[in-house]
Amino acid sequence: MKARQAVIMVGGKGTRLRPLTETCPKPVLPVAGKPCIWYLMRSMARAGVEEIILACGYRSEMIEQALGDGSDLGVRITYTYEDEPRGTGGALKLIEGMLDPVFIASNGDVFADIDLDGQVARHLETGADVTVALTPVPNPWEFGVARIADDGSISEFREGLKPGQTFSDLINAGVYVVDKKVLAGIPEGRFYDFSKELFPKIIAEGGKLMGFPLSGTWMDVGRPSDYLKANLHVASGKGSEGAVERSSLQGRVFVGKGAAVSESELSDSVVMEGASVRGSRLSRAVVLPGSKVEGSEVRDSIIGSGCVVEGAVVRNSVLGEGEAVRPGEVRDDGRKVRGRTFLVLSTGSQTLMSALPSSTNLLAAERAFSSILAAYANLNGWNPRSRKAPNAALTTHQVFQEGSA
Secondary structure, rough: OOEEEEEEEOOOOOOOOOHHHOOOOHHEEOOOOOHHHHHHHHHHHHHOOOOEEEEEOHHHHHHHHHHHOOOHOOEEEEEEEEOOHHHHHHHHHOOOOOOEEEEEEOOOOOEEOOOHHHHHHHHHOOOOOEEEEEOOOHHHHHOEEEOOOOEEEEEEOOOOOHHHHOOEEEEEEEEEEEEEEHOOOOOOOOOOHHHHHHHHHHHOOOOOOEEEEEOOEEEEOOOOOHHHHHHHHHOOOOOOOOOOOOEEEEEEEEEEEOEEEEOOEEEEEEEOOOEEEEEEEEEEEOOOOOEEEOOEEEEEEEEEEEEEEOEEEEEEEEEOOOOEEEOOOOEEOOOOOOOOOEEEEEEEOOOEEEOOOOOOHHHHHHHHHHHHHHHHHHOOOHHHOOOOOOOOOOOOOEEEOOOOO
């Protein structure tokens, strides 16, 4: 049995991605030529969803313009509107009368190219009230953290934890299979959050809140480094579609339809439709549609739609729509587009994190940490290659960088 219907909440303003989101809602910011939310919608279509309801708020007219009627994905899109933010539960309560007995619900502020068939099947097999997609991350304290019982149910769910307080690396990925009957317990006319209010209520009342390991690619796209990461992820699996002449392309590079790159060096960068790059050097950069970069260096930056960068240097910056950086200018806004680098130590009960200097790259961090692990191994007779320690002092380690794909 399939879930015929899905709801995506797309009412947020995406404040951490400003100035990009001042003129474009985050769900439809382009990721390698497609609206960010399109990849999630494609996943839903592949799982047999026939109707996708978009619960809109901020700049809803731009969302409609970008996504249309859904015919390109073989689904029907229905648009609904919030007069004010109502949270995950409040948004669903508002359209309760439109919903099937079992449906998929998702936050619209993530990049997700995932397999939903297994999650729907698990929900129907277990008779759960809600089945939550869970995914492991190295920084779970930034999300809602779940504790899983032996039968796969969620026995505890908490948000707002500090690094030393986490009890799991599994977080709520914001994709749910929902039994409509749970909406009866949501009050009408007010903000109501799934994670903070509904989930604890289900657990407290002896209901069944199931977890399911997410299968596929999932990324929170809340910061510029996340947006860069999503673009580079798609770029790694796509060939360029635009014109490239007398240029060097290294790493994950995508040049969109109608874009032109000439006499330039591009490394881990995305140039979208209608943009042009000439005589320039780009590294870890995203150039949005219609922008022009000429005789410039752009590094660890996002160039918004319709921008002009001529004879300039742009680094650690996010340019809003239509901005210009003129010859001789050096633009450095200090934005963390590259992302921070962390060392993470996990034990059975907590996760410890240490941020490294912004100049630290992943390879250097891994080498440094390997020295620590080697010393630990000498003292404890442990093979560091296994990344498993013989006691609770240290069970796993990871070096990760925000914005790395």
